[in-house]
Amino acid sequence: MQQSLIIPSQLTDYSTKEAGPIVVALAFVIALGGVAAAAIILCGWRGAKHIAVNLSQRRVEIVCR
Protein backbone atom coordinates (compact mmCIF):
# COMPACT_ATOMS: atom_id res chain seq x y z
CA MET A 1 0.00 0.00 0.00
CA GLN A 2 1.24 3.47 -0.87
CA GLN A 3 1.85 5.78 2.03
CA SER A 4 2.26 9.54 2.19
CA LEU A 5 5.83 10.76 2.77
CA ILE A 6 4.69 13.74 4.81
CA ILE A 7 1.70 14.42 7.05
CA PRO A 8 0.78 18.11 7.13
CA SER A 9 0.06 19.83 10.41
CA GLN A 10 -3.63 20.19 11.20
CA LEU A 11 -2.99 23.57 12.86
CA THR A 12 -2.83 25.45 9.58
CA ASP A 13 -4.48 25.13 6.20
CA TYR A 14 -2.21 27.47 4.23
CA SER A 15 -5.13 29.49 2.96
CA THR A 16 -3.94 33.02 2.38
CA LYS A 17 -5.43 36.47 2.34
CA GLU A 18 -5.00 36.68 -1.35
CA ALA A 19 -5.68 38.86 -4.32
CA GLY A 20 -6.10 37.10 -7.64
CA PRO A 21 -5.52 39.62 -10.40
CA ILE A 22 -7.21 37.40 -13.00
CA VAL A 23 -10.60 39.05 -12.39
CA VAL A 24 -9.29 42.54 -12.85
CA ALA A 25 -7.22 41.38 -15.82
CA LEU A 26 -10.38 40.39 -17.63
CA ALA A 27 -12.32 43.50 -16.59
CA PHE A 28 -9.39 45.72 -17.42
CA VAL A 29 -8.65 44.25 -20.82
CA ILE A 30 -12.36 44.16 -21.74
CA ALA A 31 -12.87 47.78 -20.63
CA LEU A 32 -9.88 49.14 -22.49
CA GLY A 33 -10.35 46.87 -25.50
CA GLY A 34 -14.05 47.82 -25.65
CA VAL A 35 -13.33 51.54 -25.75
CA ALA A 36 -10.64 51.08 -28.37
CA ALA A 37 -12.81 48.75 -30.46
CA ALA A 38 -15.70 51.26 -30.31
CA ALA A 39 -13.37 53.97 -31.60
CA ILE A 40 -12.25 51.77 -34.49
CA ILE A 41 -15.84 50.80 -35.37
CA LEU A 42 -16.97 54.42 -35.38
CA CYS A 43 -13.93 55.99 -37.02
CA GLY A 44 -12.59 53.16 -39.16
CA TRP A 45 -8.94 52.09 -39.23
CA ARG A 46 -7.71 55.66 -39.01
CA GLY A 47 -8.90 55.55 -35.41
CA ALA A 48 -9.71 58.36 -33.01
CA LYS A 49 -7.77 61.49 -32.22
CA HIS A 50 -9.38 62.00 -28.88
CA ILE A 51 -11.64 60.02 -26.53
CA ALA A 52 -13.39 61.61 -23.56
CA VAL A 53 -15.73 59.98 -21.08
CA ASN A 54 -18.14 62.21 -19.20
CA LEU A 55 -19.43 60.16 -16.31
CA SER A 56 -21.92 62.74 -14.99
CA GLN A 57 -23.64 63.09 -18.37
CA ARG A 58 -23.03 59.42 -19.21
CA ARG A 59 -21.54 60.36 -22.56
CA VAL A 60 -18.52 59.15 -24.44
CA GLU A 61 -17.12 61.56 -27.00
CA ILE A 62 -14.95 60.11 -29.73
CA VAL A 63 -13.27 62.59 -32.08
CA CYS A 64 -12.09 60.87 -35.26
CA ARG A 65 -8.75 61.62 -36.94
Add this chain to the structure above:
Amino acid sequence: MPLATPFSKYCPFLLESDVLSLSREFQLSANKLQDVTLGVNHTVVPPGEQILSLLSIGTEVRQIRVVATTMRLTDAQLCELFGLLNLTGALTYRRHLWGHVVVWVLKLRDACLNIYHPPFSWRRQTSFFTLVLGVLRATLAVTLSSLAVTALFAYAGWQVYGTAVMSLALFLVSLSLHEAAHIAIIRRYRCKTSLLQRGLRLGILHARLPAHGEIVSSLAGPVAGVACCLFAGAVAYDIAGAGLLAGLCAVIASFHIGSMLPWYGDGASLRAAFKEKQA
Protein backbone atom coordinates in the same frame (compact mmCIF):
# COMPACT_ATOMS: atom_id res chain seq x y z
CA MET B 1 -2.38 4.63 -8.12
CA PRO B 2 -3.00 8.19 -6.82
CA LEU B 3 -2.92 8.86 -3.08
CA ALA B 4 -5.98 9.96 -1.15
CA THR B 5 -4.71 13.47 -0.33
CA PRO B 6 -5.33 16.46 -2.64
CA PHE B 7 -1.72 17.66 -2.71
CA SER B 8 -0.65 15.95 -5.95
CA LYS B 9 -2.56 18.55 -7.94
CA TYR B 10 -0.07 21.19 -6.74
CA CYS B 11 2.93 19.22 -8.04
CA PRO B 12 4.68 21.52 -10.52
CA PHE B 13 6.07 20.58 -13.92
CA LEU B 14 9.62 19.35 -13.38
CA LEU B 15 12.54 18.76 -15.73
CA GLU B 16 15.11 16.09 -14.88
CA SER B 17 17.78 18.81 -14.83
CA ASP B 18 15.92 21.07 -12.36
CA VAL B 19 17.69 21.54 -9.04
CA LEU B 20 15.19 21.44 -6.17
CA SER B 21 15.82 22.72 -2.68
CA LEU B 22 13.97 23.68 0.49
CA SER B 23 12.97 27.26 1.17
CA ARG B 24 14.90 29.06 3.92
CA GLU B 25 11.62 29.46 5.77
CA PHE B 26 11.56 25.73 6.50
CA GLN B 27 13.84 23.69 8.72
CA LEU B 28 14.24 19.95 8.64
CA SER B 29 14.94 18.24 11.95
CA ALA B 30 14.31 14.71 13.22
CA ASN B 31 11.24 13.70 11.19
CA LYS B 32 9.78 17.19 11.42
CA LEU B 33 9.59 19.86 8.75
CA GLN B 34 9.16 23.12 10.60
CA ASP B 35 7.51 26.14 9.01
CA VAL B 36 9.42 28.87 10.80
CA THR B 37 6.98 31.73 10.05
CA LEU B 38 3.80 29.89 10.95
CA GLY B 39 5.44 27.96 13.76
CA VAL B 40 3.93 24.61 12.76
CA ASN B 41 5.56 21.22 12.28
CA HIS B 42 4.74 18.78 9.51
CA THR B 43 5.48 15.14 10.30
CA VAL B 44 7.87 13.49 7.86
CA VAL B 45 7.48 9.73 7.40
CA PRO B 46 10.94 7.97 7.28
CA PRO B 47 11.32 7.40 3.50
CA GLY B 48 10.35 11.05 2.99
CA GLU B 49 13.09 12.16 5.37
CA GLN B 50 15.78 11.04 2.95
CA ILE B 51 14.14 12.86 0.06
CA LEU B 52 13.84 16.03 2.16
CA SER B 53 17.51 15.73 3.20
CA LEU B 54 18.40 15.73 -0.47
CA LEU B 55 16.23 18.81 -0.96
CA SER B 56 17.85 20.59 1.98
CA ILE B 57 21.23 20.48 0.19
CA GLY B 58 19.79 21.14 -3.29
CA THR B 59 19.60 18.14 -5.63
CA GLU B 60 18.73 17.52 -9.27
CA VAL B 61 15.38 15.89 -9.99
CA ARG B 62 17.06 12.98 -11.77
CA GLN B 63 19.12 12.18 -8.67
CA ILE B 64 16.04 12.38 -6.46
CA ARG B 65 14.27 9.95 -8.78
CA VAL B 66 17.20 7.50 -8.59
CA VAL B 67 17.12 7.58 -4.78
CA ALA B 68 13.32 7.24 -4.81
CA THR B 69 13.54 4.20 -7.08
CA THR B 70 16.08 2.49 -4.80
CA MET B 71 13.72 3.15 -1.89
CA ARG B 72 10.82 1.73 -3.93
CA LEU B 73 8.89 4.97 -3.76
CA THR B 74 6.31 5.55 -6.47
CA ASP B 75 5.89 8.60 -8.70
CA ALA B 76 2.55 9.27 -6.97
CA GLN B 77 4.27 9.49 -3.58
CA LEU B 78 6.92 11.86 -4.91
CA CYS B 79 4.29 13.93 -6.68
CA GLU B 80 2.27 14.23 -3.49
CA LEU B 81 5.34 15.30 -1.51
CA PHE B 82 6.36 17.91 -4.09
CA GLY B 83 2.73 19.05 -4.31
CA LEU B 84 2.50 19.70 -0.58
CA LEU B 85 5.89 21.42 -0.54
CA ASN B 86 4.80 23.60 -3.46
CA LEU B 87 1.49 24.45 -1.80
CA THR B 88 3.27 25.62 1.34
CA GLY B 89 5.98 27.48 -0.57
CA ALA B 90 8.68 25.16 0.77
CA LEU B 91 9.94 24.10 -2.66
CA THR B 92 12.39 26.28 -4.54
CA TYR B 93 14.04 25.45 -7.83
CA ARG B 94 16.86 26.42 -10.15
CA ARG B 95 16.39 25.93 -13.88
CA HIS B 96 18.63 26.98 -16.74
CA LEU B 97 17.29 29.49 -19.28
CA TRP B 98 16.77 26.91 -22.03
CA GLY B 99 14.84 24.80 -19.53
CA HIS B 100 12.30 27.62 -19.10
CA VAL B 101 11.73 27.67 -22.86
CA VAL B 102 11.32 23.88 -22.95
CA VAL B 103 8.85 23.98 -20.05
CA TRP B 104 6.77 26.70 -21.71
CA VAL B 105 6.56 24.68 -24.93
CA LEU B 106 5.65 21.47 -23.07
CA LYS B 107 3.08 23.28 -20.91
CA LEU B 108 1.53 24.79 -24.04
CA ARG B 109 1.37 21.34 -25.64
CA ASP B 110 -0.28 19.89 -22.55
CA ALA B 111 -2.72 22.81 -22.33
CA CYS B 112 -3.88 21.89 -25.86
CA LEU B 113 -4.65 18.44 -24.44
CA ASN B 114 -6.52 20.06 -21.53
CA ILE B 115 -3.77 19.15 -19.05
CA TYR B 116 -2.67 21.98 -16.81
CA HIS B 117 0.35 22.11 -14.52
CA PRO B 118 0.43 24.33 -11.44
CA PRO B 119 3.16 26.96 -11.32
CA PHE B 120 5.93 27.01 -8.72
CA SER B 121 5.17 28.93 -5.55
CA TRP B 122 7.36 31.84 -4.52
CA ARG B 123 7.56 32.48 -0.80
CA ARG B 124 9.48 35.20 1.01
CA GLN B 125 9.50 37.03 4.35
CA THR B 126 7.49 40.22 3.92
CA SER B 127 9.36 43.45 3.37
CA PHE B 128 8.81 46.45 1.12
CA PHE B 129 11.09 44.96 -1.54
CA THR B 130 9.53 41.47 -1.51
CA LEU B 131 6.02 42.98 -1.54
CA VAL B 132 6.76 45.02 -4.66
CA LEU B 133 8.50 42.05 -6.27
CA GLY B 134 5.59 39.75 -5.39
CA VAL B 135 3.06 42.16 -6.87
CA LEU B 136 5.11 42.44 -10.06
CA ARG B 137 5.47 38.66 -10.32
CA ALA B 138 1.75 38.04 -9.79
CA THR B 139 0.68 40.74 -12.23
CA LEU B 140 3.23 40.18 -14.98
CA ALA B 141 0.72 38.38 -17.21
CA VAL B 142 -1.94 41.04 -16.54
CA THR B 143 0.49 43.87 -17.24
CA LEU B 144 1.77 42.37 -20.46
CA SER B 145 -1.67 41.40 -21.77
CA SER B 146 -3.14 44.83 -20.96
CA LEU B 147 -0.26 46.62 -22.65
CA ALA B 148 -0.52 44.29 -25.65
CA VAL B 149 -4.26 44.88 -26.04
CA THR B 150 -3.91 48.64 -25.82
CA ALA B 151 -0.93 48.59 -28.15
CA LEU B 152 -2.96 46.63 -30.70
CA PHE B 153 -5.66 49.28 -30.45
CA ALA B 154 -3.25 52.21 -30.55
CA TYR B 155 -5.21 53.37 -33.58
CA ALA B 156 -7.90 54.41 -31.15
CA GLY B 157 -5.81 57.31 -30.02
CA TRP B 158 -2.70 57.58 -27.91
CA GLN B 159 -4.78 58.95 -25.08
CA VAL B 160 -6.14 55.44 -24.53
CA TYR B 161 -2.61 54.08 -24.31
CA GLY B 162 -1.60 56.73 -21.76
CA THR B 163 -4.73 56.00 -19.74
CA ALA B 164 -3.98 52.28 -19.84
CA VAL B 165 -0.46 52.82 -18.50
CA MET B 166 -1.70 55.13 -15.73
CA SER B 167 -4.48 52.76 -14.69
CA LEU B 168 -2.00 49.85 -14.70
CA ALA B 169 0.25 51.82 -12.38
CA LEU B 170 -2.73 52.50 -10.13
CA PHE B 171 -3.62 48.81 -10.19
CA LEU B 172 -0.10 47.83 -9.05
CA VAL B 173 0.01 50.51 -6.34
CA SER B 174 -3.46 49.67 -5.02
CA LEU B 175 -2.64 45.95 -4.97
CA SER B 176 0.53 46.69 -2.98
CA LEU B 177 -1.46 48.85 -0.55
CA HIS B 178 -4.07 46.09 -0.24
CA GLU B 179 -1.44 43.56 0.87
CA ALA B 180 0.47 46.12 2.96
CA ALA B 181 -2.72 46.87 4.94
CA HIS B 182 -3.15 43.15 5.70
CA ILE B 183 0.48 42.93 6.83
CA ALA B 184 0.26 46.05 9.02
CA ILE B 185 -2.74 44.71 10.93
CA ILE B 186 -1.31 41.20 11.30
CA ARG B 187 1.96 42.63 12.66
CA ARG B 188 0.04 44.59 15.28
CA TYR B 189 -0.83 41.18 16.71
CA ARG B 190 2.90 40.35 16.81
CA CYS B 191 2.59 37.65 14.18
CA LYS B 192 5.23 36.97 11.53
CA THR B 193 4.04 37.17 7.93
CA SER B 194 5.17 35.57 4.70
CA LEU B 195 4.35 36.43 1.14
CA LEU B 196 3.20 33.52 -1.04
CA GLN B 197 2.82 33.99 -4.79
CA ARG B 198 1.70 31.24 -7.14
CA GLY B 199 0.82 32.16 -10.70
CA LEU B 200 -1.74 34.96 -10.62
CA ARG B 201 -2.33 34.56 -6.91
CA LEU B 202 -0.63 36.60 -4.25
CA GLY B 203 -1.35 36.18 -0.58
CA ILE B 204 -0.14 36.62 2.97
CA LEU B 205 0.56 33.63 5.20
CA HIS B 206 0.46 34.13 8.95
CA ALA B 207 -0.16 32.27 12.18
CA ARG B 208 -3.74 32.13 13.39
CA LEU B 209 -5.05 35.42 14.82
CA PRO B 210 -7.87 35.94 17.33
CA ALA B 211 -11.24 36.25 15.57
CA HIS B 212 -11.34 40.03 16.03
CA GLY B 213 -7.87 40.45 14.53
CA GLU B 214 -8.76 38.19 11.62
CA ILE B 215 -11.86 40.28 10.85
CA VAL B 216 -9.96 43.58 11.00
CA SER B 217 -7.06 42.33 8.88
CA SER B 218 -9.42 40.79 6.29
CA LEU B 219 -11.27 44.10 5.94
CA ALA B 220 -8.17 46.30 5.99
CA GLY B 221 -6.83 45.12 2.61
CA PRO B 222 -9.94 45.77 0.49
CA VAL B 223 -10.65 49.05 2.32
CA ALA B 224 -7.11 50.31 1.60
CA GLY B 225 -7.36 49.22 -2.06
CA VAL B 226 -10.77 50.84 -2.59
CA ALA B 227 -9.71 54.05 -0.83
CA CYS B 228 -6.63 54.31 -3.06
CA CYS B 229 -8.75 53.82 -6.21
CA LEU B 230 -11.47 56.26 -5.13
CA PHE B 231 -8.89 58.91 -4.32
CA ALA B 232 -7.14 58.44 -7.68
CA GLY B 233 -10.48 58.38 -9.51
CA ALA B 234 -11.64 61.58 -7.82
CA VAL B 235 -8.36 63.33 -8.64
CA ALA B 236 -8.49 62.10 -12.25
CA TYR B 237 -12.06 63.25 -12.76
CA ASP B 238 -12.17 66.48 -10.79
CA ILE B 239 -8.75 67.86 -11.58
CA ALA B 240 -7.79 66.32 -14.92
CA GLY B 241 -11.31 65.69 -16.25
CA ALA B 242 -10.17 62.22 -17.33
CA GLY B 243 -13.45 60.30 -17.35
CA LEU B 244 -11.99 57.16 -18.89
CA LEU B 245 -9.27 56.95 -16.24
CA ALA B 246 -11.87 57.58 -13.51
CA GLY B 247 -13.98 54.75 -14.96
CA LEU B 248 -10.99 52.38 -14.91
CA CYS B 249 -10.32 53.42 -11.28
CA ALA B 250 -13.87 52.25 -10.53
CA VAL B 251 -13.15 48.92 -12.30
CA ILE B 252 -10.03 48.41 -10.18
CA ALA B 253 -11.94 49.40 -7.01
CA SER B 254 -14.59 46.80 -7.86
CA PHE B 255 -11.82 44.19 -8.00
CA HIS B 256 -10.83 45.04 -4.43
CA ILE B 257 -14.48 44.79 -3.37
CA GLY B 258 -14.69 41.48 -5.28
CA SER B 259 -11.95 40.04 -3.06
CA MET B 260 -14.55 40.10 -0.25
CA LEU B 261 -16.62 37.42 -2.00
CA PRO B 262 -16.90 34.38 0.28
CA TRP B 263 -14.98 32.00 -1.98
CA TYR B 264 -12.09 34.44 -2.38
CA GLY B 265 -9.11 34.86 -0.01
CA ASP B 266 -10.29 37.83 2.05
CA GLY B 267 -13.95 36.85 1.99
CA ALA B 268 -13.15 33.29 3.06
CA SER B 269 -10.99 34.54 5.97
CA LEU B 270 -13.74 36.93 7.06
CA ARG B 271 -16.40 34.22 6.93
CA ALA B 272 -14.23 31.80 8.92
CA ALA B 273 -13.51 34.51 11.53
CA PHE B 274 -17.21 35.32 11.95
CA LYS B 275 -17.98 31.62 12.37
CA GLU B 276 -15.23 31.34 14.98
CA LYS B 277 -16.56 34.38 16.84
CA GLN B 278 -20.08 32.96 16.91
CA ALA B 279 -18.90 29.55 18.12
